[in-house]
Amino acid sequence: MSGTHPADPIAEAFEAHRDRLTAVAYRVLGSHADADDAVQEAWLRLSRQDTDTIDNLGGWLTTVVGRISLDLLRSGRTRQTVPLDDRPSEFTVTLDSDPAPDELVALGDSVGLALLTVLDSLRPDERLAFVLHDVFAVSHAEIGIILGRSTDATKMLTSRARRKVQAARQPASDRQRHREVVGAFLAAAREGRFERLLEVLHPEVKFTVDTPDGQFVVLGATEVATRARVAANAARGHAATVNGRPGVISWNEDGTPLSLLAFTVADGRITEITALIDPARLALIDLPNPA
Known part of the structure; x- marks a missing residue:
């Protein structure tokens, strides 16, 4: 990773969380490039942070990546998820003798591209709340901190997003x-x-x-x-x-x-x-x- 040194314990700790952070950012943003940008920005913020003040590095990084992703969504600066003819590396393909992607995806497992299309219909705060809670099991209290909402308000937001996702899933x-x-x-x-x-x-x-x-x-x-x-x-x-x-x-x-x-x-x-x-x-x- 650019900007890190393998002997640096903070860099090593960050690398241990990289895959999860990238997964969070990608499922919120719908773009591998944007996800990489968000994770890189999280590293830059960590490198400027007094790590002695961080009790839970994983939680801190998830919060930072969530805030960065939310800012990108709200600003409209994200790269739009493009049709499969423009992004072959992002195809999700299964044989019909195997379970289809949307049959494998329960609301709490990893989100495939079919569901990312559904998530595009959600507001930025709904999308972030749904992905963090239902996919990555982040608590409503932690999500509320990112969104600047109370825990109860965040629960309502997640519930509304979940209903929209369930309604949009193809029978x-x-x-x-x-x-x-x-x-x-x-x-x-x-x-x-x-x-x-x-x-x-x-x-x-x-x-x-x-x-x-x-x-x-x-x-x-x-x-x-x-x-x-x-x-x-x-x-x-x-x-x-x-x-x-x-x-x-x-x-x-x-x-x-x-x-x-x-x-x-x-x-x-x-x-x-x-x-x-x-x-x-x-x-x-x-x-x-x-x-």
Whole structure:
């Protein structure tokens, strides 16, 4: 870590808390870059602090990172969580034979990208309270200090945030219907059934393809349907959940990833398709393999 020395006991103590601090900041801010900035700022503040006055270093650092993250959220200076076609390193991908990310995430376990999207709908103070309490088990009293609120007011804030998160989580029945729509699209692509493709595609569907030569975007159901060959290859792949959305992974014979597709479905039609077929970008993603 820049600015620390391995022989420095304070630096060593900070490093022992780094992973947790980074996890807190990332889940509050939704950006790895912002999380790194927040943790680095916490180190700078610690290096200027008389550590003899700190009784609980972990608690002190969590409070500092929480305050820094809250300030970033309130100021609007955070980097927005971008679509998966712009941040391949932040894909969360599981095979559909495995538990889906949102099925693994109870309100108190680690938060995946699907839930980060939900958290974007919360106010900064709600987001911080929910993440610190329900994910990292920080007490309402400690959170109240960060927010400048009473313990009771913080409890109410966390409860309100929790209700919003629970209301926004997609029901299992919806996930199944979305996968069925994607399945119909893949079958039509494989069989070359143009009219069927038009039925499952939204008229203003957006199809983004990342290739070694760059990113290409196609708009409109007719245009997308005529370019469904990429999806036809994926039809022989393995169903997956990509950032909480239905998707497909395909592999080459040597076991290297061939393509990753993710679909957004609304009102029974596909509104967006992202296809990643650039080997260099695919290599950045921790992709599961059924073998």
